[in-house]
Amino acid sequence: xxxxxxxxxxxxxxxxxxxxxxxxxxxxxxxxxxxxxxxxxxxxxxxxxxxxxxxxxxxxxxxxxxxxxxxxxxxxxxxxxxxxxxxxxxxxxxxxxxxxxxxxxxxxxxxxxxxxxxxxxxxxxxxxxxxxxxxxxxxxxxxxxxxxxxxxxxxxxxxxxxxxxxxxxxxxxxxxxxxxxxxxxxxxxxxxxxxxxxxxxxxxxxxxxxxxxxxxxxxxxxxxxxxxxxxxxxxxxxxxxxxxxxxxxxxxxxxxxxxxxxxxxxxxxxxxxxxxxxxxxxxxxxxxxxxxxxxxxxxxxxxxxxxxxxxxxxxxxxxxxxxxxxxxxxxxxxxxxxxxxxxxxxxxxxxxxxxxxxxxxxxxxxxxxxxx
Amino acid sequence: xxxxxxxxxxxxxxxxxxxxxxxxxxxxxxxxxxxxxxxxxxxxxxxxxxxxxxxxxxxxxxxxxxxxxxxxxxxxxxxxxxxxxxxxxxxxxxxxxxxxxxxxxxxxxxxxxxxxxxxxxxxxxxxxxxxxxxxxxxxxxxxxxxxxxxxxxxxxxxxxxxxxxxxxxxxxxxxxxxxxxxxxxxxxxxxxxxxxxxxxxxxxxxxxxxxxxxxxxxxxxxxxxxxxxxxxxxxxxxxxxxxxxxxxxxxxxxxxxxxxxxxxxxxxxxxxxxxxxxxxxxxxxxxxxxxxxxxxxxxxxxxxxxxxxxxxxxxxxxxxxxxxxxxxxxxxxxxxxxxxxxxxxxxxxxxxxxxxxxxxxxxxxxxxxxxxxxxxxxxxxxxxxxxxxxxxxxxxxxxxxxxxxxxxxxxxxxxxxxxxxxxxxxxxxxxxxxxxxxxxxxxxxxxxxxxxxxxxxxxxxxxxxxxxxxxxxxxxxxxxxxxxxxxxxxxxxxxxxxxxxxxxxxxxxxxxxxxxxxxxxxxxxxxxxxxxxxxxxxxxxxxxxxxxxxxx
Numbered sequence: 001x002x003x004x005x006x007x008x009x010x011x012x013x014x015x016x017x018x019x020x021x022x023x024x025x026x027x028x029x030x031x032x033x034x035x036x037x038x039x040x041x042x043x044x045x046x047x048x049x050x051x052x053x054x055x056x057x058x059x060x061x062x063x064x065x066x067x068x069x070x071x072x073x074x075x076x077x078x079x080x081x082x083x084x085x086x087x088x089x090x091x092x093x094x095x096x097x098x099x100x101x102x103x104x105x106x107x108x109x110x111x112x113x114x115x116x117x118x119x120x121x122x123x124x125x126x127x128x129x130x131x132x133x134x135x136x137x138x139x140x141x142x143x144x145x146x147x148x149x150x151x152x153x154x155x156x157x158x159x160x161x162x163x164x165x166x167x168x169x170x171x172x173x174x175x176x177x178x179x180x181x182x183x184x185x186x187x188x189x190x191x192x193x194x195x196x197x198x199x200x201x202x203x204x205x206x207x208x209x210x211x212x213x214x215x216x217x218x219x220x221x222x223x224x225x226x227x228x229x230x231x232x233x234x235x236x237x238x239x240x241x242x243x244x245x246x247x248x249x250x251x252x253x254x255x256x257x258x259x260x261x262x263x264x265x266x267x268x269x270x271x272x273x274x275x276x277x278x279x280x281x282x283x284x285x286x287x288x289x290x291x292x293x294x295x296x297x298x299x300x301x302x303x304x305x306x307x308x309x310x311x312x313x314x315x316x317x318x319x320x321x322x323x324x325x326x327x328x329x330x331x332x333x334x335x336x337x338x339x340x341x342x343x344x345x346x347x348x349x350x351x352x353x354x355x356x357x358x359x360x361x362x363x364x365x366x367x368x369x370x371x372x
Numbered sequence: 373x374x375x376x377x378x379x380x381x382x383x384x385x386x387x388x389x390x391x392x393x394x395x396x397x398x399x400x401x402x403x404x405x406x407x408x409x410x411x412x413x414x415x416x417x418x419x420x421x422x423x424x425x426x427x428x429x430x431x432x433x434x435x436x437x438x439x440x441x442x443x444x445x446x447x448x449x450x451x452x453x454x455x456x457x458x459x460x461x462x463x464x465x466x467x468x469x470x471x472x473x474x475x476x477x478x479x480x481x482x483x484x485x486x487x488x489x490x491x492x493x494x495x496x497x498x499x500x501x502x503x504x505x506x507x508x509x510x511x512x513x514x515x516x517x518x519x520x521x522x523x524x525x526x527x528x529x530x531x532x533x534x535x536x537x538x539x540x541x542x543x544x545x546x547x548x549x550x551x552x553x554x555x556x557x558x559x560x561x562x563x564x565x566x567x568x569x570x571x572x573x574x575x576x577x578x579x580x581x582x583x584x585x586x587x588x589x590x591x592x593x594x595x596x597x598x599x600x601x602x603x604x605x606x607x608x609x610x611x612x613x614x615x616x617x618x619x620x621x622x623x624x625x626x627x628x629x630x631x632x633x634x635x636x637x638x639x640x641x642x643x644x645x646x647x648x649x650x651x652x653x654x655x656x657x658x659x660x661x662x663x664x665x666x667x668x669x670x671x672x673x674x675x676x677x678x679x680x681x682x683x684x685x686x687x688x689x690x691x692x693x694x695x696x697x698x699x700x701x702x703x704x705x706x707x708x709x710x711x712x713x714x715x716x717x718x719x720x721x722x723x724x725x726x727x728x729x730x731x732x733x734x735x736x737x738x739x740x741x742x743x744x745x746x747x748x749x750x751x752x753x754x755x756x757x758x759x760x761x762x763x764x765x766x767x768x769x770x771x772x773x774x775x776x777x778x779x780x781x782x783x784x785x786x787x788x789x790x791x792x793x794x795x796x797x798x799x800x801x802x803x804x805x806x807x808x809x810x811x812x813x814x815x816x817x818x819x820x821x822x823x824x825x826x827x828x829x830x831x832x833x834x835x836x837x838x839x840x841x842x843x844x845x846x847x848x849x850x851x852x853x854x855x856x857x858x859x860x861x862x863x864x865x866x867x868x869x870x871x872x873x874x875x876x877x878x879x880x881x882x883x884x885x886x887x888x889x890x891x892x893x894x895x896x897x898x899x900x901x902x903x904x905x906x907x908x909x910x911x912x913x914x915x916x917x918x919x920x921x922x923x924x
Contacts, residue, residue: 069490073490079464079474079475083471083587087471087584090464101465113896116900333596333597334566334597335476335479336601336603344484345488
């Protein structure tokens, strides 16, 4: 029963994380691309480019609310199911969490200011306001990804623990590079997909989004390889579960490497699809199903890769080298965890996710935010 | 009390610098969230009142204003969600022992809040924006009412978590054993050994620097064990039920009151009769809520405090009880009448509680743990020779200096509540229903006294404005009295505030930074709501875009 509860809790946490990431990657990507596109529009005095930037920003605003909802759910799951892990996060990673929180706090007024002042101040000033907006949004993953790095290379509490030492985590640099490039890549492909659903197609917007997505696939692949190399050095257990026998490893579980290779295959498919879509757009044609599929493929790759990245530590949470601290040890035993409550929560989130999707369709695809 | 015992107990009961600094930003953050949430809960009721009036009269004024308010509601919901995230992280990061609540008594409420109420409300708020004025009345109203219900349900779940901190239902006799003046808190669902384990760990780390560090041990849950056997019990905590009703009605009053205030201000400026038309349906809600909330539910809230939080009740009466509250017992006929139904019933002063503490005798923590939980003796440290009676007295003494402040908030709430009830009666019997004698009296006050002072046309919007402002004052003061009155504990009779704070230094600079950001969010939030509220055609412009911009 204890093992089942641990697995269920681990899965529930993973589910909330995946849902959260589906949205936040779009938020991060769309924000950065908005700010860059808006700046280019100012430099080139190009109103159509500015219109593309506005479309990107609208997508970001709609996604922000849903991303926040899932962030709340994820946090409650984390604290409720794994209290000590959460306490370690808030103690050991106090500064990284503070960085992420500052990012959230600062980004909110800047989103409102950026939206409100668009067209009301000079394009140069508006472009400049985009800088702190983009930085604040990037601070969120920059801070929170330390927690993930901390799961892979734990720096535990000691009496004289210095919380600044967490910044020297060797797993963090490749992880954050991989994350940020990935977020922008996913954001670019989702923007391309959404722009393609419009009646008045913006060829320029779609080509920018697709082109950005395509270009970023290359550094993203390099960052992925770099991250895997570092994992291989510090977390052979995870590396083994990810790579599986195909790369000569002896994984402890068959649950993850098939997903990893599936994600790699989807990445290749995304590259080919995006290349074809981009070529067609350059010819002045938008092949709607193909462009739309890039957004879905990008999100599917994210879900699979994150599943592999986080799930492959099972049955451990904090992992170091070949072993770690088991989930069962960190699982909440302060109360008898009621299974019926867990199932109700899962059912409820699934039901609302379905309604979510329909609402998102109306909010994003049917352009539920004003253009002016 | 020996110096060493005093020093140890100060670590537990006297707020540390970290606690004092952290409280500033936490209070501002929670109040900011509460304001937005109150609007989120109240606005749908105002929209509902206008929509029903529109369906009944066909007057386009009501649908137009419903649409405008819907946009304000949506912006407000987003602000509530954002500030809620800040509060949540504030709890986890700045008050990490609260993780203990997330994983025990508040497990079910908080998880259901997130996965049923909050997510559902988020979806339905957006869905309502799609539906209003376009779908059939029954569908539109169903979406609105469901969104409002889920928002209220969210309030119930959150307040349930908070209520357990005020009345730890299910802990049975345990708090009473440590503080004999406390009552029994519901059925005995706590495991004594596990609770003692938990207490020893928290005390150990608090004396050592920060109680919250106890949770950072990877062996924490196994060291404690299952300390609370029935996670469903907090859902039926009597304080949760009363506080939920009281707080939700207060939130409705603040939300609807804010709309009424805005409409009244517009009327004062323009004297356009359409604002009076808009005001009337809102007054129905405000009046009913404000008659039930302070009079009926306020009384039950008071009963809860008398029954479950005796120290808080004594603190409440500091301003009327005078120095008597520091003695053994004193007399306050009005408070005694409401508290005990007998004006001659004595009220208990802090000395009474001290004498109750002394009934614990000379038993030390060391002796207690030797008998009941010897495995945790090693964690007691300097506390091992401290007597339980000294611990109990330190708790009472720590409350004494706060009593006048708590009382000031309490009587501010009471005063505002009385004025609210009067204003509600004046509105009800003059403008909403006609009742012989009562209407004559209220007509006289409104038409012969207030009219002369402020002008006949202004009386109704004036009363609406008074109800709005006083609702906010009463709620602010009432919540402050409830939360400050909970000191020195975060969980009444179980966990002190010092046991909850982070071990990381909360510097004044950090507090100033967070407060500045919170104020920026408040200002931007208000401006955003004003911006949307002053653009009546915003939702229709969106509709236009949707019609033009759909699929081919």
